[in-house]
């Protein structure tokens with residue numbers, strides 16, 4: 380039977396682990412650990428939807444686990460239910476203040492645990508959906524400008540600190556105003572969706588990220604690759620859009636829809652911040668248009 384969620388349990392007491400597994404494993408995949416090292420290891424292997432942790436483990440192990448989890452950018456959003464033998468208000472307040480979403484006192488009723496897990500999984504599902512909607516472009520369904528700004532900032536500082544190159548590719552659909560004027564706005568929308576999907580699928584092959592930047596422009600980001608690989612990515616994007624063969628009757632340069640790409644390859648100069656490189660990519664793109672080149676590369 381398909382399990383609806385992945386639940387991680389950290390509890391030093393073997394009997395509690397068995398009871399929790401029996402309570403939840405009919406509906407969920409339950410992985411239980413008796414110490415925090417194993418729990419952290421599991422977190423690197425599986426995507427968990429909910430964590431149940433006993434914060435009264437010896438040496439404050441459960442408490443430390445909760446603290447570390449909430450400080451970890453990869454895990455802090457996973458809801459945590461604290462389970463504890465203490466029914467003191469102070470302990471309950473401490474668990475909730477540290478970021479737990481709920482506090483259950485041992486010995487617990489399996490039905491209450493089941494019900495609370497269900498509630499928190501439903502809230503998480505809604506939060507995940509909101510997060511997705513906030514970061515996805517409504518038309519093309521690729522990441523939006525907000526997601527781009529976040530990812531670019533992250534990759535910029537990561538690449539700078541790890542001394543690896545970062546390539547920023549700004550992609551524009553050529554003569555799109557003319558395309559809309561001749562083929563209609565809804566054909567324009569369809570074209571944008573197809574181009575976005577093509578750019579995304581090509582970029583994913585090199586672990587790249589693509590977002591809609593504005594109107595008819597997209598940005599692709601790829602790090603740890605040389606300038607030649609950034610150019611190869613631009614070339615693969617051109618080929619993918621050409622292969623769509625979307626007729627463009629009013630384009631002065633080609634019978635079908637084409638793109639132009641401005642590339643900034645940052646390997647040495649990470650001074651300033653990432654927005655300056657976006658400006659450079661924009662200038663490279665303008666140059667590509669002016670020179671009627673398919674791609675213009677700027678090295679930094």
Ligand SMILES: Nc1nc2c(ncn2[C@@H]2O[C@H](COP(=O)(O)OP(=O)(O)OP(=O)(O)O)[C@@H](O)[C@H]2O)c(=O)[nH]1
Pocket residue numbers: 518551552553554555556557559563564565566567568571593594595668
């Ligand atoms: N169908 C559709 N059109 C859009 C959308 N967003 C922006 N546009 C149109 O895209 C056109 C972009 O025009 P420009 O930025 O001048 O670019 P262009 O016509 O491609 O000119 P060049 O960049 O010089 O090739 C404008 O006419 C916008 O109205 C959209 O979501 N759907």
